[in-house]
Amino acid sequence: MAGIYIHIPFCRQPCHYCNFHFMASTRDKDAYLQALLREIDLQRMFFDRQGHGSTFGRIKTVYVGGGTPSMLSARELSRLFEGLSQHFSLEGATEVTLEANPDDLNPGKLKELRQLPVNRLSIGVQSFFPEDLYYMNRIHSPSQAWNSIQDAREAGFENISVDLIYGTPTLTDANWEDNLHRLAMTGIPHISAYALTVEPRTPLAYLIRKGKAKPVSEEQSARQFSMMKDVLESYGYRHYEISNFSFPGKESLHNMGYWTGQPYLGLGSSAHSFIPGKRSWNISNISQYKAAIYEDAVPAEEEVLSLSQAVNEYIMTSLRTVWGCDLGYIARLWGPQHIPALKKRAEGHLRRGALIWKNDHTLVLGRKGLFFADGIAADLFID
Ligand code: SF4
Numbered sequence: 347m348a349g350i351y352i353h354i355p356f357c358r359q360p361c362h363y364c365n366f367h368f369m370a371s372t373r374d375k376d377a378y379l380q381a382l383l384r385e386i387d388l389q390r391m392f393f394d395r396q397g398h399g400s401t402f403g404r405i406k407t408v409y410v411g412g413g414t415p416s417m418l419s420a421r422e423l424s425r426l427f428e429g430l431s432q433h434f435s436l437e438g439a440t441e442v443t444l445e446a447n448p449d450d451l452n453p454g455k456l457k458e459l460r461q462l463p464v465n466r467l468s469i470g471v472q473s474f475f476p477e478d479l480y481y482m483n484r485i486h487s488p489s490q491a492w493n494s495i496q497d498a499r500e501a502g503f504e505n506i507s508v509d510l511i512y513g514t515p516t517l518t519d520a521n522w523e524d525n526l527h528r529l530a531m532t533g534i535p536h537i538s539a540y541a542l543t544v545e546p547r548t549p550l551a552y553l554i555r556k557g558k559a560k561p562v563s564e565e566q567s568a569r570q571f572s573m574m575k576d577v578l579e580s581y582g583y584r585h586y587e588i589s590n591f592s593f594p595g596k597e598s599l600h601n602m603g604y605w606t607g608q609p610y611l612g613l614g615s616s617a618h619s620f621i622p623g624k625r626s627w628n629i630s631n632i633s634q635y636k637a638a639i640y641e642d643a644v645p646a647e648e649e650v651l652s653l654s655q656a657v658n659e660y661i662m663t664s665l666r667t668v669w670g671c672d673l674g675y676i677a678r679l680w681g682p683q684h685i686p687a688l689k690k691r692a693e694g695h696l697r698r699g700a701l702i703w704k705n706d707h708t709l710v711l712g713r714k715g716l717f718f719a720d721g722i723a724a725d726l727f728i729d
Pocket of ligand 1: 356357358359360361364365366368412413414447470
């Protein structure tokens with residue numbers, strides 16, 4: 347199984363918390379799409395070159411993310427998929443996701459999107475309350491958010507995911523519960539929810555430093571994380587990854603590929619690729635990306651993972667999921683010598699219920715550990 351990620355680095359306006367690679371202008375859009383098509387051509391042998399066999403029939407998931415891919419017209423997206431299908435067989439692709447913002451989705455556009463290979467929408471709602479959207483500098487309104495979900499379903503999209511953000515200083519606990527209940531009541535099959543984090547060099551970090559925006563409280567985030575788990579599980583959603591809930595069988599297959607070490611090819615500026623043992627990433631600069639691609643060179647850096655990096659990456663990603671960190675798998679793949687030290691490091695977390703044994707060889711996060719997954723994983727890392 348392999349995946350393809352395509353990065354569309356354009357947005358209408360910068361959300362204050364965002365540290366993704368994007369530009370708030372579309373002046374380079376046409377040239378960028380040309381470059382992207384050229385990169386698809388240049389990378390057509392990516393999986394074969396890496397010794398992972400022909401890609402024919404092996405692409406299981408495609409994810410068009412950003413940025414804001416829904417800013418592209420259906421015609422532009424269609425060109426992209428045509429370019430992709432000239433070199434990669436998408437016939438076996440079971441999940442083709444398009445990230446979309448509510449302000450781009452209307453019945454007409456959705457009808458056009460239905461004609462494309464896209465069969466899953468990931469809609470960036472973040473909140474249904476105007477004060478939160480304002481705090482985050484999101485461009486859409488609450489009514490656009492609701493309409494986008496309804497219109498998507500009416501257009502025939504069944505596989506829909508909605509992104510939410512909690513821990514926003516303007517988000518009261520009551521409003522957070524309201525967001526969750528009302529969204530769950532729509533019955534959409536997948537919800538991703540992230541704690542608002544203040545990344546350095548973002549407008550939010552600047553505004554908080556200058557006292558122009560309220561600071562973010564970890565205590566509020568932890569509390570709202572716990573509320574979210576209770577509310578969504580009461581509607582039958584499974585908390586299958588720290589930030590992801592779904593109805594059974596509606597997990598994000600593309601992200602599952604990331605978490606289970608499947609190979610993937612990233613196309614576009616800043617896109618990451620992975621083949622077991624090696625990862626690479628394209629330059630995060632649209633002009634330099636285009637210039638290199640026009641010279642028929644993919645501007646990527648690569649890193650061969652050391653044994654400890656590979657093991658630690660597995661610990662980090664697996665522990666975030668309900669399937670947990672399988673020490674038997676680590677022993678089989680990287681050697682049994684790592685297990686005693688790993689078990690020793692887990693002891694403290696096991697004692698206080700942050701980690702629990704799922705069976706005699708698999709560690710999973712306990713309720714007390716869920717909000718601190720990354721820190722706990724780091725404590726288990728091998729040297
Ligand atoms: S729409 Fe997404 S990528 Fe664009 S600025 Fe907002 S959070 Fe960042």
